Amino acid sequence: xxxxxxxxxxxxxxxxxxxxxxxxxxxxxxxxxxxxxxxxxxxxxxxxxxxxxxxxxxxxxxxxxxxxxxxxxxxxxxxxxxxxxxxxxxxxxxxxxxxxxxxxxxxxxxxxxxxxxxxxxxxxxxxxxxxxxxxxxxxxxxxxxxxxxxxxxxxxxxxxxxxxxxxxxxxxxxxxxxxxxxxxxxxxxxxxxxxxxxxxxxxxxxxxxxxxxxxxxxxxxxxxxxxxxxxxxxxxxxxxxxxxxxxxxxxxxxxxxxxxxxxxxxxxxxxxxxxxxxxxxxxxxxxxxxxxxxxxxxxxxxxxxxxxxxx
Amino acid sequence: xxxxxxxxxxxxxxxxxxxxxxxxxxxxxxxxxxxxxxxxxxxxxxxxxxxxxxxxxxxxxxxxxxxxxxxxxxxxxxxxxxxxxxxxxxxxxxxxxxxxxxxxxxxxxxxxxxxxxxxxxxxxxxxxxxxxxxxxxxxxxxxxxxxxxxxxxxxxxxxxxxxxxxxxxxxxxxxxxxxxxxxxxxxxxxxxxxxxxxxxxxxxxxxxxxxxxxxxxxxxxxxxxxxxxxxxxxxxxxxxxxxxxxxxxxxxxxxxxxxxxxxxxxxxxxxxxxxxxxxxxxxxxxxxxxxxxxxxxxxxxxxxxxxxxxxxxxxxxxxxxxxxxxxxxxxxxxxxxxxxxxxxxxxxxxxxxxxxxxxxxxxxxxxxxxxxxxxxxxxxxxxxxxxxxxxxxxxxxxxxxxxxxxxxxxxxxxxxxxx
Numbered sequence: 001x002x003x004x005x006x007x008x009x010x011x012x013x014x015x016x017x018x019x020x021x022x023x024x025x026x027x028x029x030x031x032x033x034x035x036x037x038x039x040x041x042x043x044x045x046x047x048x049x050x051x052x053x054x055x056x057x058x059x060x061x062x063x064x065x066x067x068x069x070x071x072x073x074x075x076x077x078x079x080x081x082x083x084x085x086x087x088x089x090x091x092x093x094x095x096x097x098x099x100x101x102x103x104x105x106x107x108x109x110x111x112x113x114x115x116x117x118x119x120x121x122x123x124x125x126x127x128x129x130x131x132x133x134x135x136x137x138x139x140x141x142x143x144x145x146x147x148x149x150x151x152x153x154x155x156x157x158x159x160x161x162x163x164x165x166x167x168x169x170x171x172x173x174x175x176x177x178x179x180x181x182x183x184x185x186x187x188x189x190x191x192x193x194x195x196x197x198x199x200x201x202x203x204x205x206x207x208x209x210x211x212x213x214x215x216x217x218x219x220x221x222x223x224x225x226x227x228x229x230x231x232x233x234x235x236x237x238x239x240x241x242x243x244x245x246x247x248x249x250x251x252x253x254x255x256x257x258x259x260x261x262x263x264x265x266x267x268x269x270x271x272x273x274x275x276x277x278x279x280x281x282x283x284x285x286x287x288x289x290x291x292x293x294x295x296x297x298x299x300x301x302x303x304x305x306x307x308x309x310x311x
Numbered sequence: 312x313x314x315x316x317x318x319x320x321x322x323x324x325x326x327x328x329x330x331x332x333x334x335x336x337x338x339x340x341x342x343x344x345x346x347x348x349x350x351x352x353x354x355x356x357x358x359x360x361x362x363x364x365x366x367x368x369x370x371x372x373x374x375x376x377x378x379x380x381x382x383x384x385x386x387x388x389x390x391x392x393x394x395x396x397x398x399x400x401x402x403x404x405x406x407x408x409x410x411x412x413x414x415x416x417x418x419x420x421x422x423x424x425x426x427x428x429x430x431x432x433x434x435x436x437x438x439x440x441x442x443x444x445x446x447x448x449x450x451x452x453x454x455x456x457x458x459x460x461x462x463x464x465x466x467x468x469x470x471x472x473x474x475x476x477x478x479x480x481x482x483x484x485x486x487x488x489x490x491x492x493x494x495x496x497x498x499x500x501x502x503x504x505x506x507x508x509x510x511x512x513x514x515x516x517x518x519x520x521x522x523x524x525x526x527x528x529x530x531x532x533x534x535x536x537x538x539x540x541x542x543x544x545x546x547x548x549x550x551x552x553x554x555x556x557x558x559x560x561x562x563x564x565x566x567x568x569x570x571x572x573x574x575x576x577x578x579x580x581x582x583x584x585x586x587x588x589x590x591x592x593x594x595x596x597x598x599x600x601x602x603x604x605x606x607x608x609x610x611x612x613x614x615x616x617x618x619x620x621x622x623x624x625x626x627x628x629x630x631x632x633x634x635x636x637x638x639x640x641x642x643x644x645x646x647x648x649x650x651x652x653x654x655x656x657x658x659x660x661x662x663x664x665x666x667x668x669x670x671x672x673x674x675x676x677x678x679x680x681x682x683x684x685x686x687x688x689x690x691x692x693x694x695x696x697x698x699x700x701x702x703x704x705x706x707x708x709x710x711x712x713x714x715x716x717x718x719x720x721x722x723x724x725x726x727x728x729x730x
Contacts, residue, residue, distance in 0.1 A: 012543045020537050134354035134396025135595040138602055145571035155573055232564050240534040275540040281503055281530035
């Protein structure tokens with residue numbers, strides 16, 4: 001006899017895990033793409049995600065939409081506008097960071113851009129802290145989490161479904177771009193062998209810049225989604241969330257975009273699962289324990305393949 | 312090079328000036344003494360630290376005006392233990408070393424947070440500096456287990472406090488939830504920090520002793536941003552939620568997400584980290600973090616008396632000086648300072664600052680000494696705990712402060728008689 005209350009709870013937790021995992025996945029994609037193409041762990045990426053959340057907040061405050069919107073058409077328009085503007089702004093910031101902090105060090109020993117990335121991370125945090133203060137800041141929840149529908153006895157927020165839809169759409173769009181377009185092919189070839197790609201006429205600088213643009217735009221989208229879902233953001237958001245997203249990227253196989261998404265969802269499920277069984281105090285330890293176990297048996301991660309290589 | 316000579320001359324002049332101003336505070340008899348203060352004063356902690364500091368400032372200024380400190384002039388040595396907007400124990404320890412090294416400091420007020428106190432007490436204990444906390448509630452700071460914070464002088468007490476410890480605050484919350492709110496099934500969540508977990512433990516023990524059930528008990532590390540899974544797991548099974556922790560370690564965010572998960576009509580009770588008494592919109596205040604819409608049905612305890620003997624007079628002079636209403640711990644900090652000032656006055660004939668420091672400490676820990684403070688007449692037991700054990704209960708009024716939301720007083724109870 002299955003306890004219907006437990007079914008309802010587990011259904012709810014399932015959607016909680018999917019939503020949380022989707023946010024981690026979006027951020028993990030940026031880490032994995034940058035690593036795949038220039039073998040740099042962009043520690044500033046988590047903070048780019050944080051900046052995205054604040055840029056979205058600033059945009060929404062400027063156009064005056066700070067409460068939940070009930071008209072679906074208006075909601076869609078505002079969301080499209082917010083995503084469009086925020087992703088472009090963040091993409092530009094990402095390109096800027098690459099151009100001024102990482103490109104000059106492209107041929108330097110690997111440690112130099114790594115330290116620089118940490119430096120950029122601190123700069124971003126300090127700028128936002130000076131701009132918005134150190135306390136958590138409430139964000140507009142355009143689609144109220146209270147709008148719910150029933151499924152197996154559970155109350156699922158429509159917002160969760162919307163977030164999942166947006167995330168999947170973005171991930172599929174990214175896969176199509178990387179797999180089917182000329183620019184995508186340039187990215188894959190640069191990731192596989194930079195010099196050979198250059199010899200074949202690929203403009204390396206532009207290709208890398210596009211990679212950063214896409215990764216940062218996705219992080220910006222994740223920031224918007226975060227603000228919509230959780231309703232509160234803070235200048236140090238990038239640190240913890242960025243760390244988990246980076247773990248997701250490594251778990252799935254750094255350099256592999258499908259792996260990054262998979263890793264994100266796995267971590268979301270581990271965290272929510274830990275809470276459900278009462279092990280929430282151990283959730284961070286569990287995530288890292290899983291990472292270690294996976295790496296012991298599959299050192300390149302679950303789907304460990306480079307961005308450019310195919311089987 | 313003439314620039315070098317200029318720089319050298321300026322440097323020498325500065326050293327001379329520094330030496331002159333440095334020595335004016337020292338000296339025997341009626342000079343200046345300082346009261347050190349360590350509180351979290353920046354970032355998200357402004358809501359906690361600033362009103363508390365103002366209580367100290369008010370007491371010092373009044374004492375100077377009335378020459379009530381045995382002929383000494385009082386100054387404050389102010390230190391901030393907040394780093395990146397949150398109270399930081401390492402910073403607190405560094406500040407304590409600064410205060411202890413300043414020979415003019417003969418007593419200190421602070422800190423605000425129990426985990427910072429655990430880092431500070433070893434430092435002040437070694438120096439024998441009397442230390443009064445207006446807000447620390449951690450039980451192990453004065454009772455069993457406190458020896459480990461006094462490694463250098465285990466038998467010499469220097470730390471005392473006017474706030475009521477958590478072994479009273481947690482059970483007070485439990486009695487309020489069980490008796491006053493009439494709830495029998497609780498979900499207890501803590502922030503895994505020492506204060507939060509401690510007060511949640513004492514809440515749980517008392518709630519179960521009264522006959523209630525704690526359906527689930529969880530700890531959410533500081534890195535938690537998603538509390539939805541926590542509340543999903545207990546939805547429909549509980550009728551009250553207790554959060555052990557502060558508004559900035561997750562208390563505000565958890566309530567916000569609890570309401571988003573559809574559990575808004577379930578009361579949310581917390582300790583003094585939740586009941587910061589700040590109104591909505593104030594930086595770092597609970598109502599700001601949770602949002603005024605989610606703050607309905609929120610209750611909290613404060614580890615101190617509310618109805619001080621003459622609240623109107625205190626509020627009036629606080630407001631006259633600072634143009635705001637007093638905070639939850641303003642009167643407590645004021646009382647701490649009053650105690651130190653009386654002890655300083657008792658040392659009027661001490662030969663030097665080191666002797667004043669010792670005399671202050673000895674005076675406070677003479678358990679027969681009574682202090683007339685804004686809280687009433689209090690004394691301290693041999694552990695440094697106050698004779699008063701008041702807990703005040705507050706709840707949020709979302710319509711207060713013109714719709715921004717503020718806290719209203721419900722009742723207070725002295726547990727000194729019912730322990």
